[in-house]
Amino acid sequence: MAGTLTFLLISSLLQDALCGTFNISMPQNINVLRGSCVTIPCSFDVESRFEDNLDDTCKAYWSDSPLFSSRNAKLKPTKEMTGDLKKKDCTTTFNNADFLQSTKYYFRLECNNALKYIFSQAGVDISFIDVPPSPTLTPSTLEVKEGTSVSLTCSAPAPCWSHPPALTWSPNLGQSQETLQENQDKTKVKTSVMNFTASHLHHGNKISCTAVYQKQDGSPDVTAETSLTPDISSGTWGIKMPQNINVMSGTCVTIPCFFDVASNHKINLDDTCKAYWSDSLPFNSGNAKLKPTKDMTGDLTKKDCTTTFNNASLLQRSKYYFRLECDNALKYTFTQAGVDISFIGEGGSLS
Structure with a gap:
């Protein structure tokens, strides 16, 4: 019993210590579709004595160097591009990803008071891609008996939260529902779940899911596709x-x-x-x-x-x-x- 109480006490002290220090949480890397926008999910914490300094004067800055100020920052997001800094939300959306380069970016918080800090503990690696990755189908293979209720899930990365990819099924075998879901690292994926009843008519006929990404620089949309070929059996001759x-x-x-x-x-x-x-x-x-x-x-x-x-x-x-x-x-x-x-x-x- 005494050992359990000691463990709980140490865990509580560690949590208090972490919550009262400068730290930041963001993905280690993000793949950005060239010509599109990108959202960097980001949250931070400050030392307890600076809590009252989080006010409407606080602004977000990003740069590819762990040592910079508001004057020489590479990126200076406006209010509508940034999360609520008073709530320690530094999530930032760049509508024109051309402002970014393929490099690691760090976040700096500056307020019109004593709170000015570069979160050099972690940065996000930005990588540009010309072709989006293929969507993920779950399950990746389909072997069921005729008459079975089937649920297929198609997932595609959504690096730009305001313009997530549009997902379409071919053929459309039943009702489908789309959602924007959050990963453990706070990045997001667009998912579409299609429900249908397996029939012998589906056997051997390809089922595909296509993700269409809309670009913000006026260039043509790009697509990525993945598919499976179902094996529908009756279990008898x-x-x-x-x-x-x-x-x-x-x-x-x-x-x-x-x-x-x-x-x-x-x-x-x-x-x-x-x-x-x-x-x-x-x-x-x-x-x-x-x-x-x-x-x-x-x-x-x-x-x-x-x-x-x-x-x-x-x-x-x-x-x-x-x-x-x-x-x-x-x-x-x-x-x-x-x-x-x-x-x-x-x-x-x-x-």
Whole structure:
């Protein structure tokens, strides 16, 4: 018990000591998009005897040297550019980042009284970039079962608080909500959360988030994008394809096709897998009517069995079924559904 009381007493004394000294808190570094504005989050404390000196006469100054005064400061922000100094808020926004250089900046507080101090304990490194970083998607990969409620979060840095990036989803699969959130170091990020229900229609189709940054110097906006390709499964054997396709005689035809496998066979989807089609059941790779090559078939490892026949004369007017065979335990004919092929003559009549 005595040890606990001693620890609490020491912790309290340390807190009091820290709160009664000159210190400052700001990010170690900030990436600034060239041509845009930038906000430097900043808070400070002063010795207890100077508390009463924090008044309306106090002004903020910044420079790339830890030794400077109000006269030779590189940057002299106006009141509307600076936080409330009376509340120890030195957050500063530079609407024209061209005033800055790629260097470390220090903050100085000057009031029309005894309070004049350079906070040389810490500075912020400014780095200019021409291209913004790609947004961050959370989660970075999406593997869920069909019917699952999904929440995707897109986050992009917002170095300029007054002009944060605009975030857009493509495709827009559901409701989304944007917020401006604060990091631990007081910098901010723009986030957009999109909620939707996973469907087989989303499987293999890219979902992207784009951040658009508006510049303040009149130059064109810049964008950054990130994306993921969802893996939507049912956990059981299944296939999706059109019920029928009309084919123009003498042309090519593409059969859009997506499948799913039982969960225990997902690991067997590899580069050895091949596609086969036939109009009779049962069949295997040996007696299949059609044996498409790799360049004719979608990415089977991503459950895409879309197949293009450059010569439709290889087909007949019949119903075709798909079979998947890999050099492992995965060999399966999807009899749940087939596609009816009908031929159309040049005049548009069925043949």
